[in-house]
Amino acid sequence: MLEKLRKDQWRRLEVLCAKRKLSGPQCDELTHLYRQVAADLSLLQAEYGDNDTSAYLSNLLQMARSKMSGAPKLNFFELVSRFFLKDFPIAVWRERGWIIAATGLFLLVALVSGFHVYLNPDALLLTSSKDSLDRYANESFINYYSEHAASLFSTQVWTNNAWLAALMVALGLTGFVPVYILISNAAAVGRAGAVVSLYNSPEVFFSYILPHGILELSALFIAGGVGFSLFVKVLMPGRKTRLQALGDGGKQLLMVAFGLVFVLLNAGILEGYLTPSALPVWLKISIGTFCLLAWIVYFWFFGSRQAQLLAEDEHGYYQPTA
Known part of the structure; x- marks a missing residue:
């Protein structure tokens, strides 16, 4: 009965x-109809409980609000x-202390x-x-970066590292996993x-690790630091529950x-294309370092800026608990 009487008003809203x-x-008119429909919803729920009409009115009121x-x-x-100018950089910036610790x-x-x-090189001979x-030092380690097509290798490295970072973040609450x-x-x-270094030379190791590794490992440091920070926040929530x-x-x-995912995509491209390339070692390391510095400047500029803007808004809005 109510539906027949109010149907036109509901449609108008x-x-x-x-x-x-x-x-x-x-x-x-919108404000007036909102109040009327809210009263209609209360009447319907009191008399008939939840049904299709009450669900329709609930959605309608949500749209009106x-x-x-x-x-x-x-x-x-x-x-x-x-996301890129606010949410992501401020999330990293806030946990910079834990990232440095990681x-x-x-x-x-x-x-x-x-x-x-x-x-203790003799100890190695007990296991290998x-x-x-x-x-390993003269073939496997070097060929690892060039034995597959660059595009396929970059994708594989990217997905593997992204999964590892996600694992550290998702299981950060345990405190142990990161x-x-x-x-x-x-x-x-x-x-x-x-x-x-023992069976080849330190220069070979760093020439293959540094071009991509400084960015790749930095992403894992971020994942580990932010993941562990959740464990600490839940263990010692302060003024929050x-x-x-x-x-x-x-x-x-x-x-x-x-x-x-995007930081590791950058690292995967470096590992697949830059590390095994014929460019001079100093240039490869310089490119990798530039990419890392670019991300650091990004986090510092946008993260610190957003943190300052939100500092006053977040101050004092905590629920007191016994």
């Missing part, structure tokens, strides 16, 4: 919500711009592992033969560097995980 711009009288609040509808270009942990473990193997170590991945990879890099800390940290992790 739907028409007003679909309009791109509303005049003054139309805005007043959006229209009255003036919430902007972002198109695809605006969403992409917002970098320090990786470098420390890699140096300790590398020097330990380099200073001299021929296999020589073959640290384990960083330490295990650091130990592997240190050992590889020692083997190549743990649920709030988990929600805010989870949104930030999603931003970082998606953004790192």
Whole structure:
């Protein structure tokens, strides 16, 4: 019965919500109809509970609220711009302390592992033969970057590293996974560097690692630092509840995980095309360093700028808990 009486008003509200711009009288009409439809919805739910009509009115009221609040509808270009100019850089910038800590942990473990193997070469022979170590340093390590087509190799490296970064971010709440991945990879890099240095030369190792590795490893440092930061935020939420800390940290992790796909795409292109190229070593390392510095400037400029803009808005808006 109510549907027959109010159907025209519901349709009118739907028409007003679909309009791109509303005049003054139309805005007043929209407000009046919104109140009436809200009352109709309460009546329907009290008498019949949830049904198709009440679901329709709920959606209609949601559309009307959006229209009255003036919430902007972002198109695809605006969403992409917002992500790259605001969401991604500020998510990384806020966790720069943890990222620096992850970098320090990786470098420390890699140096300790590398020097330990380099200073104890006889220990290597307990796990591998001299021929296999020589073959790795002079053939496998070098041919790894050129034995497949550059496009295929870049794609494979990109997907593998993106998966590893996503794993560190997604399982950051454990606190253990990001640290384990960083330490295990650091130990592997240190050992590889020692083997190549012993059975070939340090110059060969760094000439193949640095052009792409400084950017590739930096992306993993970001993933590890941001992932571990979620564990700390939930463990010590401060003025937030743990649920709030988990929600805010989870949104930030999603931003970082998606953004790192593009950083690692850059690193994958360098590894597939630049590292095995015939360019002079100094030029290859310079290009890799330039790419890393470009990303650092990007995070610093946009991240710090957005952090300053949001500092006042976020200050003091925490739910007090016992």
